[in-house]
Amino acid sequence: MSLSPAMPAHTASCLCGGVRMHVSEIRGRRVLCHCRSCRKSSGSAYGANVSVPADGFGVVAGDALLRSYESSPGKHRFFCSVCGSQLFARSARWPGLVRLRLGALDTPYAEPHAGHGFVADKAAWDVIHDGATQYPGRVPEDRSDTAPPSVDCTTCPPKRPAAG
Numbered sequence: 001m002s003l004s005p006a007m008p009a010h011t012a013s014c015l016c017g018g019v020r021m022h023v024s025e026i027r028g029r030r031v032l033c034h035c036r037s038c039r040k041s042s043g044s045a046y047g048a049n050v051s052v053p054a055d056g057f058g059v060v061a062g063d064a065l066l067r068s069y070e071s072s073p074g075k076h077r078f079f080c081s082v083c084g085s086q087l088f089a090r091s092a093r094w095p096g097l098v099r100l101r102l103g104a105l106d107t108p109y110a111e112p113h114a115g116h117g118f119v120a121d122k123a124a125w126d127v128i129h130d131g132a133t134q135y136p137g138r139v140p141e142d143r144s145d146t147a148p149p150s151v152d153c154t155t156c157p158p159k160r161p162a163a164g
Contacts, residue, residue, distance in 0.1 A: 009023060009024050009025060009026075009107075010022070010023040010024075010026065010105055010106075010107040010109065011023070011105075011106045011107050012087070012104040012105045012106055012107075013104060013106055014062070014065075014079075014080035014082070014083050014087060014104065015080070015084075015085045016080060016083035016085075018061070018062040018065045018080055018082050018083070019059065019061065019062035019063075019065050019066060019080045019085070020059070020060050020061040021057065021058065021059050021088070021104070022057070022060055023052050023056065023057055023100060023105075024052075024053070024056030024057070025052060025053055025056045026050050026051075026052055026100075026109065026111070027051045027052060027053060028050065028051050029111055029113060029114040030048055030049065030102055030109075030111060030112075030113045030114065031048075031049055031050070031113060031114050031115070031117050031139050032046045032047075032048055032113055032115070032116045032117065032132075033046055033047045033116075033117045034046045034116060034118045034119050034121055034122035034126065035047075035117070035121050036121055037071055037072065038118075039122075039123060041071065041077055041086055042086060042101070045122070045126040046116070046122070046126070047101065048101065048102040048103060048113075049089075049099045049100065049101060049102065050099070050100050050102055050109075051097045051098070051099060051100075052097065052100050053096060053098075054090070054095065054096050054097055055096070057088070057098045057100070062080070065081050065082055066078050066079070066080065066087075067079055067080075067081045073092075074091055074092030074093060075089060075090070075091045075092070075093075076089060076090050076091075077089045085101075085103075085104065086101050086103075086104075087100075087101055088101060088104070112132075114139045115132050115133040115134065115135055115139045116128055116132060116133070116134045116135065117135050117137065117138055117139040118135070118136070119134040119135065119136060120136040
């Protein structure tokens with residue numbers, strides 16, 4: 001999993017600083033996912049996630065500190081065994097991508113989010129006031145047709161077909 005970048009576009013780390021990562025490219029816009037799995041793993045109202053190409057992502061320090069949890073078949077969520085920070089996820093469905101938790105970024109990232117996903121599953125106490133589009137399920141794809149959906153919530157309900 002370790003990779004030595006020449007000059008990463010972004011750096012990321014856990015709370016204790018024991019795990020450090022580089023990200024050469026962020027693909028697509030960030031997604032705020034309100035599914036039960038993202039809420040539980042983040043301990044918050046939603047998970048703030050973004051896709052990064054697997055070949056442009058690497059753990060540059062603290063690889064031995066990483067632990068993972070298979071939250072659904074083929075999807076592993078990685079976290080620091082010292083401080084517990086949720087850092088990224090990998091899915092067998094999309095081996096070419098890593099889902100990065102945006103809270104792990106150390107470098108600025110100010111792109112607007114693509115909307116709120118899985119609001120049908122959001123916590124009752126969670127009130128969304130930012131005016132962004134809210135989707136009952138997955139946030140529609142905002143990248144090429146060859147990329148996977150912006151949200152990889154394999155434990156969530158399948159994408160609902162468009163009415164019509």
